[in-house]
Amino acid sequence: MCVAIPLLVKSIEDLQAEVEMGGVTRVVSLDLTPEAKVGDYVIVHAGYAIGILDEEEALETLELFRQIADLTEGEDEVSG
Amino acid sequence: MKYLDEFRDPALAAALVQNIRRRSNRPIRIMEFCGTHTVSIFKHGIRQLLPPAIEMLSGPGCPVCVTANADLDWAITLTGEPEVILTTFGDMLRVPGSRSSLEKTRAEGADVRVVYSTLDALQIARDNPDRPVVFLGIGFETTAPTIAASVLQAEAEEVTNYYILSMHKLTPPATRAILDAGDSRLDGIIGPGHVTTVIGSQAWEFLPRDYGISCAITGFEPLDILQGIYALVDRIEAGQREVTNVYSRSVRPEGNRVALEHMYKVFEICAADWRGIGEVPASGLRFREQYHRFDARDRFEVDPGPTLEPSECLCGDVIRGVKTPPECGLFREVCTPHHPVGPCMVSSEGTCAAYYLYAGEQD
Numbered sequence: 001m002c003v004a005i006p007l008l009v010k011s012i013e014d015l016q017a018e019v020e021m022g023g024v025t026r027v028v029s030l031d032l033t034p035e036a037k038v039g040d041y042v043i044v045h046a047g048y049a050i051g052i053l054d055e056e057e058a059l060e061t062l063e064l065f066r067q068i069a070d071l072t073e074g075e076d077e078v079s080g
Numbered sequence: 081m082k083y084l085d086e087f088r089d090p091a092l093a094a095a096l097v098q099n100i101r102r103r104s105n106r107p108i109r110i111m112e113f114c115g116t117h118t119v120s121i122f123k124h125g126i127r128q129l130l131p132p133a134i135e136m137l138s139g140p141g142c143p144v145c146v147t148a149n150a151d152l153d154w155a156i157t158l159t160g161e162p163e164v165i166l167t168t169f170g171d172m173l174r175v176p177g178s179r180s181s182l183e184k185t186r187a188e189g190a191d192v193r194v195v196y197s198t199l200d201a202l203q204i205a206r207d208n209p210d211r212p213v214v215f216l217g218i219g220f221e222t223t224a225p226t227i228a229a230s231v232l233q234a235e236a237e238e239v240t241n242y243y244i245l246s247m248h249k250l251t252p253p254a255t256r257a258i259l260d261a262g263d264s265r266l267d268g269i270i271g272p273g274h275v276t277t278v279i280g281s282q283a284w285e286f287l288p289r290d291y292g293i294s295c296a297i298t299g300f301e302p303l304d305i306l307q308g309i310y311a312l313v314d315r316i317e318a319g320q321r322e323v324t325n326v327y328s329r330s331v332r333p334e335g336n337r338v339a340l341e342h343m344y345k346v347f348e349i350c351a352a353d354w355r356g357i358g359e360v361p362a363s364g365l366r367f368r369e370q371y372h373r374f375d376a377r378d379r380f381e382v383d384p385g386p387t388l389e390p391s392e393c394l395c396g397d398v399i400r401g402v403k404t405p406p407e408c409g410l411f412r413e414v415c416t417p418h419h420p421v422g423p424c425m426v427s428s429e430g431t432c433a434a435y436y437l438y439a440g441e442q443d
Contacts, residue, residue: 047197069095
């Protein structure tokens with residue numbers, strides 16, 4: 001039920017958005033995310049976008065993962 | 081940034097696993113609430129990567145699985161009413177009720193239609209103005225706002241033949257009920273990423289405050305889940321209890337206010353009956369007075385008869401994290417995805433189905 005893949009907003013008309021993933025497009029409602037803009041990635045659930053992804057936060061999370069990986073690697077070298 | 085491959089990097093996953101192994105010292109029990117997490121954890125083999133001290137349990141986060149038989153029976157009986165078109169998400173079709181299923185009544189001639197969205201159900205109502213069209217409203221806080229939005233749309237368009245059978249459920253009260261029961265003995269909870277996108281991470285602050293349990297809100301990709309597990313292990317080992325949001329690209333502390341406004345404009349909180357848990361106060365949604373004309377329970381009088389539970393089926397215990405599917409005598413022998421006895425084997429997000437498909441013989 002909560003399966004939701006990030007979809008790219010290609011165009012918007014009257015709170016209806018054309019969204020795309022891997023070349024496949026469909027129309028979803030922006031009733032619950034009226035602030036979504038073209039170029040945003042939205043989380044779509046049962047035909048409605050229920051959330052908008054924040055790129056800055058995503059990049060920070062990935063950076064955190066990389067720091068952990070670097071740290072782990074460094075410790076390996078020390079311990080190895 | 082496409083938000084998918086970046087969060088599936090095997091090298092980063094290996095580093096996160098190593099980090100978890102290093103930090104983990106004592107045995108802990110972690111429950112993932114959400115069925116989509118359950119499937120992702122199995123699909124990516126995450127359980128096998130974790131040190132033996134970390135026990136992962138699946139929770140009640142599959143709406144199909146927690147729908148009480150009495151509610152399902154009501155829906156199945158409703159399909160026998162003259163001219164009714166029942167619309168539903170596909171997962172509900174094969175769930176066995178006390179005496180039948182929606183799939184069986186459809187085979188017997190009832191008009192049961194699978195839809196992807198309430199937008200489809202509303203379109204069926206527009207196309208069939210002389211027939212009552214009922215949408216089977218199951219789901220958590222992710223689904224309820226979409227159903228509320230369709231009701232508001234129907235109101236605006238003056239569609240008078242569109243009804244909802246509201247069986248929505250709220251996730252924090254169910255989590256409380258599981259913790260109050262005490263038999264799952266949890267140390268940490270992986271919070272549902274998309275439910276929390278709607279309700280906000282603040283909604284889980286009661287876990288550290290009232291129960292001394294940490295909660296990590298995570299997304300559904302492998303790196304998200306591993307980082308969530310690491311956050312829980314780290315807090316538990318450090319003796320800290322808090323809510324950590326590792327899905328900040330989607331989840332804000334306050335959630336999605338527009339979605340919550342839609343939901344609470346149409347619905348108000350009520351008690352709800354959960355399979356395996358029983359009646360949980362303030363854990364369901366019913367129509368507010370001014371939207372009663374959309375309520376299928378007001379429009380139809382249906383007598384589904386007495387409720388029967390499948391004997392020997394342990395879905396109720398599985399939902400509470402008290403038993404695992406292999407502990408059920410029916411699992412894999414009698415109960416399979418082709419011939420499901422209980423809902424946890426029917427739903428694609430059910431714990432039994434996930435064990436059957438991904439865990440192999442070793443579990």
